[in-house]
Amino acid sequence: MARYELVKRSVALITLTNPPVNALSSAVRHAMAKSMEQALNDPKVTAVVICGENGRFCGGADIREFAGPLRGPPLVPLLDAIEAGEKPVVAAIEGVALGGGFELALVCHYCIAHFKARLGLPEVTLGILPAAGGTQRLPRLIGIPAALELITTGRHISAQEALKLGIVDQVTEQNACEVAVEFALRAVAKPLSSRRVSMLTTPCPPDLDALLEVVTMEVKKKARGVMAPLACIQAVRAAATMPYSKGIKRESELMATLFNSGQARALQYCFFAQRTAGKWTLPSGAQWNNSKPREIRSAAIIGLGTMGRGIVVSLARVGISVIAVESEKKLLETGKQMVIGMLERDAKRRGVSASLNLLKFTLSLQDLKDVDLVIEAVFEDMALKKRVFQELSKVCRPATLLCTNTSGLDVDALAGVTDRPHLVVGMHFFSPAHVMKLLEVVCGPRSSSETIATAMSLGKRMGKVSVAVGNCPGFVGNRMLKPYMDQATFLLEEGATPEQIDKALEDFGFAMGVFRMSDLAGLDVGWRIRKESGLTGPDVDPKNPPRRRHGRRYCPIPDMVCEQGRFGQKTGRGWYMYDKPGGTNAKPDPLIQNLLEMYRSRYAIQPRNISDQEIIERCLFALANEGFRILEDGIAARPEDIDVIYLFGYGFPRHRGGPMFYASMVGLERVLERLEHYHQAHPDVPHLEPSPLLKKLVACGSPSVQTWREHIKTMHSHL
Numbered sequence: 001m002a003r004y005e006l007v008k009r010s011v012a013l014i015t016l017t018n019p020p021v022n023a024l025s026s027a028v029r030h031a032m033a034k035s036m037e038q039a040l041n042d043p044k045v046t047a048v049v050i051c052g053e054n055g056r057f058c059g060g061a062d063i064r065e066f067a068g069p070l071r072g073p074p075l076v077p078l079l080d081a082i083e084a085g086e087k088p089v090v091a092a093i094e095g096v097a098l099g100g101g102f103e104l105a106l107v108c109h110y111c112i113a114h115f116k117a118r119l120g121l122p123e124v125t126l127g128i129l130p131a132a133g134g135t136q137r138l139p140r141l142i143g144i145p146a147a148l149e150l151i152t153t154g155r156h157i158s159a160q161e162a163l164k165l166g167i168v169d170q171v172t173e174q175n176a177c178e179v180a181v182e183f184a185l186r187a188v189a190k191p192l193s194s195r196r197v198s199m200l201t202t203p204c205p206p207d208l209d210a211l212l213e214v215v216t217m218e219v220k221k222k223a224r225g226v227m228a229p230l231a232c233i234q235a236v237r238a239a240a241t242m243p244y245s246k247g248i249k250r251e252s253e254l255m256a257t258l259f260n261s262g263q264a265r266a267l268q269y270c271f272f273a274q275r276t277a278g279k280w281t282l283p284s285g286a287q288w289n290n291s292k293p294r295e296i297r298s299a300a301i302i303g304l305g306t307m308g309r310g311i312v313v314s315l316a317r318v319g320i321s322v323i324a325v326e327s328e329k330k331l332l333e334t335g336k337q338m339v340i341g342m343l344e345r346d347a348k349r350r351g352v353s354a355s356l357n358l359l360k361f362t363l364s365l366q367d368l369k370d371v372d373l374v375i376e377a378v379f380e381d382m383a384l385k386k387r388v389f390q391e392l393s394k395v396c397r398p399a400t401l402l403c404t405n406t407s408g409l410d411v412d413a414l415a416g417v418t419d420r421p422h423l424v425v426g427m428h429f430f431s432p433a434h435v436m437k438l439l440e441v442v443c444g445p446r447s448s449s450e451t452i453a454t455a456m457s458l459g460k461r462m463g464k465v466s467v468a469v470g471n472c473p474g475f476v477g478n479r480m481l482k483p484y485m486d487q488a489t490f491l492l493e494e495g496a497t498p499e500q501i502d503k504a505l506e507d508f509g510f511a512m513g514v515f516r517m518s519d520l521a522g523l524d525v526g527w528r529i530r531k532e533s534g535l536t537g538p539d540v541d542p543k544n545p546p547r548r549r550h551g552r553r554y555c556p557i558p559d560m561v562c563e564q565g566r567f568g569q570k571t572g573r574g575w576y577m578y579d580k581p582g583g584t585n586a587k588p589d590p591l592i593q594n595l596l597e598m599y600r601s602r603y604a605i606q607p608r609n610i611s612d613q614e615i616i617e618r619c620l621f622a623l624a625n626e627g628f629r630i631l632e633d634g635i636a637a638r639p640e641d642i643d644v645i646y647l648f649g650y651g652f653p654r655h656r657g658g659p660m661f662y663a664s665m666v667g668l669e670r671v672l673e674r675l676e677h678y679h680q681a682h683p684d685v686p687h688l689e690p691s692p693l694l695k696k697l698v699a700c701g702s703p704s705v706q707t708w709r710e711h712i713k714t715m716h717s718h719l
């Protein structure tokens with residue numbers, strides 16, 4: 001857990017040894033305390049160097065231990081003792097110094113960082129604050145504004161930035177540990193008092209209150225309803241207004257409030273859920289750690305619409321050669337200019353040169369014969385996609401992987417028209433594809449484990465959070481969206497307004513309510529799909545009673561909005577009105593209000609006052625209920641996968657953990673009871689009928705979300 005060695009006859013080298021990130025578990029803290037005591041008591045030792053094994057200094061406290069009671073020596077007194085010691089201590093930072101790891105570096109009297117090292121206080125992203133003195137020492141060292149920015153955002157900084165800020169003393173391209181040992185030998189005779197950061201006076205700006213007010217407003221706007229950044233601001237204020245001994249107590253009080261909050265549990269769940277999602281498993285036994293992905297050096301994208309362009313950029317910026325194909329010269333030229341512009345802007349932002357030499361643009365599928373992988377991103381039309389796949393099957397060499405970026409069509413039906421169904425997989429990107437982090441990897445029943453592994457690993461290489469899902473209409477994300485959106489439109493019928501529903505969802509924490517989100521995405525896409533499936537338009541069976549389709553409740557208001565040419569932001573009108581087509585400033589539109597009133601009077605619906613609680617319960621419990629069905633159907637392997645999809649693809653608030661975690665926090669019994677209540681009131685809405693899995697989990701005593709999987713294993717999996 002910590003190795004103790006004497007080097008150069010007088011330097012105690014303490015190496016943290018807790019793979020993979022040398023987290024400060026109770027055992028590590030215990031070993032560190034012992035090693036420090038040994039170093040400080042040994043007269044041969046004149047200086048100490050602390051480093052981490054395998055080129056990683058320290059990833060902070062062991063987050064897995066947060067769930068249990070504190071064991072082993074607490075961190076704050078341990079760090080205070082290191083700082084107060086009479087022998088110089090030098091931190092040798094390689095890899096990462098995060099959270100408690102950074103706080104450890106702050107108590108060392110000197111810091112040497114490798115030029116590739118990253119430092120940061122990401123506690124805020126876990127719903128807590130840097131409670132091992134970080135909120136008290138960092139402002140003393142670098143001033144209030146810079147410390148506030150780092151602590152409230154959790155941003156990682158480079159070694160170079162840390163040097164500029166005065167956090168580290170030297171940046172090296174050599175072995176940081178060896179450099180630190182030499183540095184320590186030179187530091188032996190020097191006085192330490194000015195190197196004890198807790199003893200420094202915080203440089204305090206004259207307008208402290210105004211500054212804190214501005215940051216508070218910014219934080220409230222960016223992270224609505226999130227507690228941790230606000231507590232961070234209060235802790236930093238203590239660093240400016242109190243001596244260290246009192247400030248550290250304030251830090252600890254604020255931490256206690258956060259630590260026990262549901263938000264901290266949710267955010268820590270998200271941390272592990274994201275990592276769990278990469279660990280896909282198929283019923284065949286093939287899984288993330290026994291299936292080798294193929295190496296992808298070249299790829300082709302068919303279709304240079306919004307999605308295709310984003311995918312080209314995502315591939316090219318990680319060094320993959322891309323051939324982009326369009327069907328017409330004009331579309332090809334427009335797409336080409338857009339892609340080049342996007343890549344140039346992206347490269348400028350990242351301070352690198354744009355990889356334009358990796359791109360080729362063509363009108364001919366014949367040019368794709370040698371590529372390793374193709375991603376089809378044409379219009380969402382099954383017949384068209386089938387034609388493309390048939391063509392690709394003829395043109396590409398037999399080993400080429402064929403992927404589709406469909407957002408919900410049957411991946412296996414596409415596989416069926418090719419000569420290589422085992423090499424066909426869905427890669428469902430989210431728009432804009434070069435920005436959004438989510439990738440649903442859709443496993444068809446015939447996709448081979450190597451194909452899935454390749455798509456998952458390619459997603460990771462592109463910086464995406466990839467989640468393996470089964471093949472069904474809408475997969476996971478879009479399948480769950482339907483009951484959620486249906487509830488929102490039913491609530492409109494019953495008396496709510498788009499702005500009321502959006503406000504309730506935004507107060508809950510969504511970046512955008514359902515109607516603002518639909519306006520941004522465009523209302524015409526869903527309208528076309530509803531027309532094609534006979535739910536609206538001339539093909540509707542006239543025998544359908546109004547507001548019913550296939551025996552279920554159906555709300556035609558979205559169709560009526562589209563019939564007026566209101567397709568959302570792009571047309572300047574949708575559920576809201578905008579200053580101009582493409583405008584983003586949504587204002588309530590009296591015409592929508594009129595439309596709703598006329599609609600209600602036409603169908604003799606008496607509008608009623610609808611509470612925010614009802615809006616949240618109906619929208620979010622219907623969403624989670626579909627999630628339970630998805631787990632039953634084996635379309636997602638674990639609740640964590642569903643939550644990750646909603647966090648990264650649909651703007652679900654991270655501090656709520658995702659729809660499935662949220663349901664578990666509310667209490668499954670309560671969710672079941674509310675669904676039963678709403679289903680009784682709306683028996684013609686099957687999505688409100690509690691799923692068998694939800695009932696089963698409640699009957700089993702509502703186990704924790706991490707163990708739900710054990711209750712589903714007898715059911716059939718589509719993965």
Ligand SMILES: C/C=C(\C)C(=O)SCCNC(=O)CCNC(=O)[C@H](O)C(C)(C)COP(=O)(O)OP(=O)(O)OC[C@H]1O[C@@H](n2cnc3c(N)ncnc32)[C@H](O)[C@@H]1OP(=O)(O)O
Nearest residue numbers: 020021023059060061062063064098099100122131132275
């Ligand atoms: C009070 C609170 C205090 C004092 C704190 O310190 S709170 C913790 C603050 N630290 C962090 O938030 C850092 C969290 N970790 C990371 O950001 C990243 O893991 C990393 C940048 C350190 C490394 O990234 P990467 O190389 O991509 O590796 P993974 O993220 O996949 O992680 C590998 C496995 O290590 C587990 N892990 C990482 N950090 C911790 C940690 N602090 N405690 C416990 N476990 C940690 C992570 O879950 C991965 O495990 P597996 O999923 O593979 O089992």
